[in-house]
Amino acid sequence: MSNATNNNSGSLESKFARLGVNNSDNRPQTSRYVPPHMRAPHHQEEQSNGRGNMGSTWSKPTDRAVRSDSWQSSRSDYGRSGGWSDKSMGGYSNRPNFYERGSYGGKYARGDQDYVPRRDESQGYWKNGVHHFAARNPRIEHELFGAPEDVDRQHTGINFEKYDDIPVEASGTDVPEPITQFTSPPLDQHLLSNIDLARYTTPTPVQKYSIPIVEAGRDLMACAQTGSGKTAGFLFPVLSKLFSDGPIASAPPQEGNRPSYLRTKKAYPSVIILSPTRELTCQIYDEARKFAYRSWVRPCVVYGGADIGQQLRQIERGCDLLVATPGRLVDLIERARISLSQIKYLVLDEADRMLDMGFEPQIRRIVEQEDMPGVEDRITLMFSATFPRDIQYLARDFLKEYIFLSVGRVGSTSENITQKIEYVEDEDKRSVLLDILHSSELTGLTLIFVETKRMADMLCDFLVGQNFPATAIHGDRTQRERERALDSFRNGRTPIMVATAVAARGLDIANVGHVISYDLPTDIDDYVHRIGRTGRAGNTGSATAFFNRGNKGIAGDLIDILKEANQEVPSWLESIVRENRMYSGGGGRGGRGRGRGGSFGSRDFRKYPQQQQQQNGGDNWYRGNGGGYASDMYNSYGGGYGRGPSNTSVPVQYQNKTSWF
């Protein structure tokens, strides 16, 4: 509970937190709202009431009388909407007394050049080049890391050693050797102790590479399979560097010398992490809190739809690492409450999404048109499970001499996920869905994706009407409704959730056994991210998609994905593609607007200038080694260099594969 400053208010807050955890779905409407980042992490809930429940199938409509408790609440979760106002959020009594302390944003309050004061008892501090840690606190440790015997949260569990078999490809100049264990060096000793508390035992492939890369001060574009530890892949090395290096050496301009009552309450974070949805942002923040525990680094989170006053108070108390959604961050920059002038690390999670049409202008504004240091004066890290090549071109603007890391198979889907494509006409979708939901094989949670918010509501209403314990999450629901839906899905109270793209990326929900694409997306990358909500951390899962003629646009890409993950390809799907090719004049999918010609983008476009290399299957990693990048390669794209690899120097200096399969 890093937000508790005063000892006396800490207990009050923890009561709220407990209320939020134990009563998340039955909470009376009068109860105080607790935003997710002020609550105990979700795993406590799983631990307290989830495990036995979720392992088995949820009760069928026929036995629901026996389970009427969860039944009623699950219905009401969805039915009772709109009764809560987002405006009522926040309002904590533990108002920070930062004025007394005279520390705007925490740093340099006394003019020291090398000083970050202790903000509260749970926070460490930095002084004269020495990192001072806060005392250990059992209550906070339990809140952050769960009980020691809690196996649910073990990120290095049952099937994790499978990751040793995953091919890794790193390209760029002077790629550092990967690490094999969490050790110091290169990692900071204090980070190791937090990694220990979180019971991470072995680095995943993406972590093995990203840690030394960031340690070496390099920029990085990382493509890693869904569920393979990307969040820790950037948090570990970034926090490790901050722990070792301490705060920036020069104080932010102006305000340091003003009397405290005149200071603008502006925060100067060293790290900014951007992600495309509010829920993912919260999730990253929860992880950041774990690994920043007891250190001088104070993580904060800001996102839309929640009370801004509470977020302002939070960042006023010190903000070294900020996790944010773009819109709210822009708002806070406009209010002059956050400066990016001291940013050392810029992280874009789900980076391809952050740079596509919807987000690119905002990201460009944040990175290029505010006060963030230029590309040469910061470290930039991008992570995603997919990276279409046209987005890779865009990403060059934000990176310098970066290393491209590709973990997992070309399509970045996992063989842990059993994929099935069913031909279902629109009017049959409901009944086929009911058949699936009635199937006795169904275990764990079921996540159903649709294309529109309206359809999410309609389908959820339908399922609830059919006595299924369902909820829905989409962007037209209030933030509180979204969080309640996600909570009650996570803890198994409503083991069915209908979702739009808002839940497609990044969310780490334990025990999702089945992902159903009720509507297929138009973009294959969205499909890849969706099915990645299951089969996480080496576990198995299944994914079903309803396909009909309206989806023929992604049929070709879909087949490629299935083949790469060694999945069965229905023959009718193949014939639809053939038929489609005939009518469209042989091009198949090559001429689409995004112009990436069926490349799923987990390959470095600098190495694979051509667009069709992937037809050969997944086994054609380029094995060149030779000169550096042809510097005009970038500029010549779209001109003519795509005619063949031999007409440019081989842009590979280093290539490494840990193993092969």
Added chain:
DNA sequence: GTACCGC
């Protein structure tokens, strides 16, 4: 065209 990103 849809969804996601602030008030």
